Amino acid sequence: MDDDPLTAALRSAGCVFAEEEAALLRAECRDPADLDARLARRVAGEPLEVVLGWAGFDGLRVPVAPGVFVPRRRSLLLVEVAATLARPGDVVLDLCCGTGALAAAVSGRRPDVEVWAADLDAAAVACARRHLPPERVLHGDLFAPLPPDLRSRVGVLICNAPYVPTAAIGAMPPEARDHEARHALDGGADGHEVHRRVLAEAGGWLRSDGVLLFECADTQAATLLALVDEAGLVPGRHEADSEADSEADGTVVVSGGQPA
Template sequence: MPPLSPTAVVTALRAAGCVFAEDEAELLLATARTPEELSEMVDRRVAGLPLEHVLGWADFHGLRIALEPGVFVPRRRTGFLVDQALAQAPDASVVIDLCCGSGAVGAALAAALGPVELHAADIDPAAVRCARRNIAPYGGHVHAGDLFEALPGDLRGRVGLLAANVPYVPTGEVGLLPAEAREHEPLVALDGGLDGLDVLRRVVTSASDWLAPGGCLLVETSERQSPTAVEAFSRAGLSTRLAVSEELYANVVIGVRT
């Protein structure tokens, strides 16, 4: 079988509805090691698999994050959460990435902060396996389990930076997500309950037990949900503010243990 030409790759992707067909084709052509692999990658993308799952990696905050099928793809907007965390706690030495998925947030924080004690946790086995690959270069530890239950108890009261990219899509709106997300990413990483804030509330309720004095919790949410999320942070006794990036459509609630 003759190798696919760049034009043929673009044509196939465009016919499948890929809006950025030229850019995607360039990435596929650069990643494939053989003509057969390129053909397989194009077929998988045309079939609807997320580009990052096809490539085996995602570009996040300047890092190449390893991904595998079935793992939540880190969004570009979540880089805003990383930036806010670094601005809020530039000297943090104990960092937790909760609901870590691929471990992208933890890896980005560790890469920027330098040597830290890094822990990440997720309830999904595929995510835990993937996160271990991405966290390992920073000497981090990845734990399997439900939120704080997964973490070593000796972290209580010591955490300087707690990032939690919780699921926040309301249950009734999961079906409205793009097919790439709803068909190829785990429901547990998307569905945040009736109003989308169930997991956020659980994190906020327990966060102060784990944060050091002056420690910071950051959670991504939507513009619509942000007033309710801010209220939950404040009710938990955290000094709270909302950071917004209109360019990235990103909303991050920041709470500090006083």
Template sequence: MSGPGDLVARLRAAGCVFAEDEARLLTEAAGDPVPEALVRRRVAGEPLEHLLGWAEFDGRRVGVAPGVFVPRRRTEALVHAAVAELGPGAVLVDLCCGCGAVGAAVARRVPVELHAADVDPAATACAAVNLRGLGTVHTGDLFGALPPRLRGRVTVLVANTPYVPAGAIAAMPPEARDHEPRIALDGGADGLDPARRVAAGAAAWLGPSGVLLIETGAAQAPVLAAVFTAHGLDARIGHDDDRDATWVLGRRPAHFCPP
């Protein structure tokens, strides 16, 4: 077992930038001293959030199990972009929902009909807990997971699709590379393959003037905006300097007739 001083030193030596904060959180979660097995897991690179069982997102704790993608602070920008497009009773779909952090944060601000979906059953198991009383969770591949009655009714479709280029995954921090599911990271050759699939199918699910929001990298955004335009959406790029977040918004024209 590790006492406070020793724990901070070991975390710092392992490369943990916020060693003092991590030591405090581990001590609060597991007691003082922190069990050696837990310390070894963190020193070996396992995400702190997986050890704690939660991640902080949008000012709240959301449950995150080992092997599930950890929501990043930059994705809070998607929450605010979605809320700006929603009113009470609107239909919100959170695709590639992971643990359900985005949908939960939006639904706490606006009373919406929320549907969240992910292809990973481990992720949707977390989402079902985090979204209890807020929305419905579906397991399946993108639009194939959604109930058909939502076609043409969605007000906002938000998707934090994987957007790391496949060739860049090896250079990611081991916390992500070794402990988060590759399916939640790998965006294909240029990082945009999953986003292209969402953009191709979105118009059929959006209602008139409905909005698609996808988080992406700053360098990828112009390419993704062109993809949105090619699928009949009016596209614009958004950026949040404080969170270093970039997204593309695509609005379905009111007159647009999806295939």
């Protein structure tokens, strides 16, 4: 039996890591009333990161807000691949950036690159602007808000687009299904709707030796590689391929830059 009533309340609500969550809530709260209010939100099912106001990602505290996509540990593979393939002075673009977690992590690992980010979700963009240069975090649909002078200059384009097939959203964990914006999850009938749109325009923004990185489910990698081939992107600094991290459940498809 738990001696700590906060831990007990969290455990009763189904929180697997109740002790750790209790410690985080206590550290974040200003006073007992604030703690009670946040505990009630957590017990009601809100994601811990939203209740705290931040998510831990690659050693960073990334601001989050109600309704935004919470960065996942699996996306660290995107960061690792991007940081490895980037060259000094590269423009690194985080498309569908959400809270800007990937852009911030790449910038932290590679301070010698110029990071830009863009997203359709205004609430997520507001979060990203709190910890990235705000003038480089743009609000709009895919490439639409980017300044024209970025054309043909992007060395590494990272894209964690929504890739859950529409019919599968109902089976997602409630914390994501019920508390994150639908447009941050829904990838269309086969999960590749946004990937196709990105591939249709990416060649005009990537440098001739640039690379495009997508996160996807492991079961989607073969289809996404076929879409990359169909788009006719020639190898940049990396042949089209996929990489996986089974421990973090992450999969990344890497493709080249300009259309053949």
